[in-house]
Amino acid sequence: MEITVKLFAMFRVGRFAATTKKYQPGISPVDITTELNIPEKEVGIVLVNGRHARLDHRLLDGDILSLFPLVGGG
């Protein structure tokens, strides 16, 4: 299945801003962060199709996954 992965803030450094590629069916965001060498405790916000999700959320074909470190503003 195809997933679009978007990275933000420090996660982009040495990686990429966005990419769409094929993954095994049934994977979760945590599989993708592991593949990208992003430690779990550095993950601040996980969005799937613009909605907050957990790292063990089951991804579906065509999903957009957005990963942010813990950042904030105001």
Add this chain to the structure above:
Amino acid sequence: MDKIIRVNMTDLSTRTEAVPAAWAGLGGRGLTSTIVAAEVPPTCHPLGPSNKLVFAPGLLTGTPAANSGRLSAGAKSPLTGTIKESNAGGTAAQMLARLGIKALIIEGLPKADAWYSLHVSMEGVAIKEETELLGKGNFAVIEALEARLGKKTGILTIGPAGELKMTAANISVKDPDSKIRSHGRGGLGAVMGSKKIKFISIDDQGAPKVPIADPEKFKTAARAFAKALLDHPVSGEGLPTYGTNVLVNILHEAGGLPTRNFTVGQFAGHDKISGETMHDTIVARGGKPKHGCHAGCIIQCSQVYHDKEGKYVTSGFEYETIWGLGADCCIDDLDDIAVADNLMDDIGIDSIETAVMFGVAMEAGILPFGDGKGIIRLLKEDIAKGTALGRILGGGAGSVGKAYGVTRVPVVKNQGIPAYDPRSVKGIGITYATSTMGADHTAGYTIATNILNVGGFVDPLKKDGQVELSRNLQIATAAVDSTGMCIFVAFPALDIPECLPALIDMINARFGINLTGDDVTNLGKYILKTERQFNMAAGFTNEHDRLPEFFKIEPVAPHNAVWDFTDAEIDEFWNF
């Protein structure tokens, strides 16, 4: 000894008073709101003789406590008609605190057709007639006053917008680099203009250190507090690296980035104006990605932005301004937005109100969406010069909406709604609706918990838990706004258990008292209720705690969310 200084502009006299016992434990917002509520008739005209403009440093301002150098300004707001407190960084707060000035209260209106300045020093306050700097922008005022009075002079000033009493006018505060921070919201610059005060200069030479009752206890608490600030990923790493503008991409992804005058929740040009792009641009052009708005800030969310030639354009370039001119006005050129930001500082007009206003002006057809150069032109040619159009624009989003018959006008209590769509981030909608200040995201920043996973998580698209979240945050914020702390200390305070006790310990050590966590919560409740009481006596009711109708009937993409709280659900907010 701490004192209260009163300046009477009607008879041009000043008076120094002892601090009344009831005000002794108050600072910042708690003090400005208490004074305004006690002394300003709620139904008075905000630009008339009965309104008072009050400045108060926070309880910890002037001490070595990290991030404690914010100044509160309060009055009845000419924009909202409610009570108003707006706080800012810069150098003035710490100078006033060292001078032992707990509050500076400016009353009355001059009889003569003249303009004045105030000079605050160890000798008290001197009122002088001012002619030379009238009509000048804030940067020219700062430059001239540094030449006149010395580089170290603290300065509070109004630009042309304040002189013209525009309801979006702000009060500018000189920062450590002789640039500008602002008491932005609510038109307090117009109140200062109504009192015919062009600037207030501050000289703290000869002032003693701020006294601390228990220095050892203070030091220990201050160290624990600073550690919490540096340990938390948001205040320790995120804010210093990307500034507040990191939010552009987050809100875009979450579908809560108000775009094209609040018609959609995502902006196609988001990456061009994002914090990530801004960071890389600043570094490439030799600007400063991190920078503090006052000495003692260890978070440093601010930055210095240069143009393509490497020359200074603006600093303190915040998410709200970039969102407003960017997504809401559909301008995807960060350089144009930076130029406009600097112009707004110079003219002395609130960059949030003005950005929201331009979104409405674009919908009204005054200029097309995306026209960055048009915004720069209108700022220079109309707002700064006070043409008839400029005065309508300078009145903020509500003013333009009325003048041009626009129905999609994002305001609550006539104050522009900032950078988070209340349909898709529902907690912040409760804050906009119920804040005693009119639409104000800082009053109860639910984005932390709705979007950023700080202090837990409350789903932004559901109604559950939002009223309680906003209430708790508004109570805590009112208390924090009284300490002189920058509101970003809330990020570590929400997550790191040692942070809030350390803050309370610093207050206790400063004054030799024994506040508990409950006392601090009660202070926050007292402040909100005092402010609400003022507003009700000014004619506000529950029916004013509402969002504009279009949020209920126009779903916002991508989640197609609408504002679906009932009136009774919103009114639950005040149940404490």
